[in-house]
Amino acid sequence: xxxxxxxxxxxxxxxxxxxxxxxxxxxxxxxxxxxxxxxxxxxxxxxxxxxxxxxxxxxxxxxxxxxxxxxxxxxxxxxxxxxxxxxxxxxxxxxxxxxxxxxxxxxxxxxxxxxxxxxxxxxxxxxxxxxxxxxxxxxxxxxxxxxxxxxxxxxxxxxxxxxxxxxxxxxxxxxxxxxxxxxxxxxxxxxxxxxxxxxxxxxxxxxxxxxxxxxxxxxxxxxxxxxxxxxxxxxxxxxxxxxxxxxxxxxxxxxxxxxxxxxxxxxxxxxxxxxxxxxxxxxxxxxxxxxxxxxxxxxxxxxxxxxxxxxxx
Numbered sequence: 436x437x438x439x440x441x442x443x444x445x446x447x448x449x450x451x452x453x454x455x456x457x458x459x460x461x462x463x464x465x466x467x468x469x470x471x472x473x474x475x476x477x478x479x480x481x482x483x484x485x486x487x488x489x490x491x492x493x494x495x496x497x498x499x500x501x502x503x504x505x506x507x508x509x510x511x512x513x514x515x516x517x518x519x520x521x522x523x524x525x526x527x528x529x530x531x532x533x534x535x536x537x538x539x540x541x542x543x544x545x546x547x548x549x550x551x552x553x554x555x556x557x558x559x560x561x562x563x564x565x566x567x568x569x570x571x572x573x574x575x576x577x578x579x580x581x582x583x584x585x586x587x588x589x590x591x592x593x594x595x596x597x598x599x600x601x602x603x604x605x606x607x608x609x610x611x612x613x614x615x616x617x618x619x620x621x622x623x624x625x626x627x628x629x630x631x632x633x634x635x636x637x638x639x640x641x642x643x644x645x646x647x648x649x650x651x652x653x654x655x656x657x658x659x660x661x662x663x664x665x666x667x668x669x670x671x672x673x674x675x676x677x678x679x680x681x682x683x684x685x686x687x688x689x690x691x692x693x694x695x696x697x698x699x700x701x702x703x704x705x706x707x708x709x710x711x712x713x714x715x716x717x718x719x720x721x722x723x724x725x726x727x728x729x730x731x732x733x734x735x736x737x738x739x740x741x742x743x744x745x746x747x748x
Contacts, residue, residue, distance in 0.1 A: 440532050441594045442746030447528035448582075448598035450521045451544070454551070455575035456606035457518050458568045460486060461508055463610060463640040465564065467633055468501065479504040485613035488516055505564065510555040518571055519555045522548050537585040540578065547574035590691055593684040597740065600684075604677035605733050607664060610637060612726040634660045641672045661722065662714035674729060675709045681736075682706050696743035701736050705729070 464482035468475040480499045483489040486508060495513055496503050510519045526548040533541060551574060559567050579599070586592050634657050638644045641664065650667070651659050668675045685699045708729075717725045740746075 437747075438745035439747040440535055441590070441744045442741065443528045443532040444535060444591060444594040445598035445601075445740070445746075447525050447532065447544070448595045449602040450525035450528065451547070451575050451578055452599050452602035452606070453516075454518045454521045454525070455572050456602065457486065457508055457516075457521070458571040459606070459640045460610065461505055461564075462568050463613075463636060464504070465501070466636045466639070470633065470636070475501060481613050483507075485609045486516065488514060501561070502558070506558050509559055509567070519551065522551045535591045537581070539581040539585045543578040543581040547578055550574055590688060593687050594744075596684045597681060600677040600680045601733060601737055603672055604674050604681075605730060607641065607672050607674060607677070608726045608729050608733070610640060611661065611664060612723060612730075637664070643670060643672065646670060658714050658718065661717070665717065666709060666712060666714065678702065678706050678709055696739075698736060698739040698743045701732070701739055705732050705736065708732075 460482055464478055468478040471478060476499050479501055480489065483492050483499070483504060488507065491514065492499075492504070492507050495511075496507075507514050507517065509517060511517050512519075514520065526544055529536060529541060529544040536544075551571060554567050554570055582592075582595060586595070635644070635655060638647055638655075638660060643664065646669075647655070647660065647663050650663065650669075663670055663673065665674045667673050668679055670676055682702050685696075685702050689695050689699055712725075
């Protein structure tokens with residue numbers, strides 16, 4: 436496969452996953468702000484920081500308000516990482532690799548783009564926010580469903596999955612980091628009713644509330660929730676689950692090509708780090724420090740895959 440095609444597939448699915456993750460981040464910020472109306476501005480500022488767009492937002496706005504942040508993250512033409520910009524980039528990449536996709540996958544991507552372009556053609560009101568965020572998640576899931584149901588399990592599928600899980604792992608780590616490093620006002624708040632309510636919001640934001648209930652029952656200790664979202668390989672948005680899939684897809688590429696690349700060793704290193712970690716050791720090291728190290732390694736893996744498989748920009 437040409438490096439340009441491999442890169443187009445990986446980034447197409449990274450952008451699609453990013454649209455959903457931004458929607459989940461907005462939903463998380465909205466719910467947490469509702470639990471702390473006296474600190475709403477701080478909550479939305481932390482959401483911008485998590486999305487990595489705080490500096491650009493500040494350059495374009497005088498104040499941080501819910502309406503301004505939501506518009507910036509979902510549809511602002513000045514934000515290259517908005518949902519609208521990401522879905523347009525996903526469609527552009529899909530057009531580039533059109534011959535590698537099934538007709539159903541291409542149509543799903545195109546319908547996703549048309550639907551979200553219409554939904555985001557004007558500012559989203561608070562009343563319509565849940566509906567729009569739901570549409571973003573549903574359209575992203577629809578593309579993944581058609582991919583699973585129609586695409587051959589070959590290197591095309593592998594690069595698509597790599598894009599999905601690298602982006603998802605990044606988003607889960609950022610969600611956890613914004614909760615425990617930015618949103619919690621003081622160390623004295625750990626274990627308080629407010630702290631526990633915020634952890635429950637994080638669970639809902641990754642659609643993990645019922646799954647957590649099945650595994651841990653009604654006891655919702657922050658340590659159990661953090662462990663579930665980081666180290667539980669049964670949870671499809673956990674860091675460990677994502678890297679199990681990343682390692683698997685890189686393994687398929689190694690088998691099919693007969694070549695082991697440096698990116699395979701790097702992914703294996705991340706898998707070992709997650710396999711050997713316990714939630715006690717993570718909290719002893721510092722959750723923020725652990726997550727920041729993970730984010731650096733995830734970014735390094737993306738750059739190494741781009742080098743190994745000669746993506747053409």
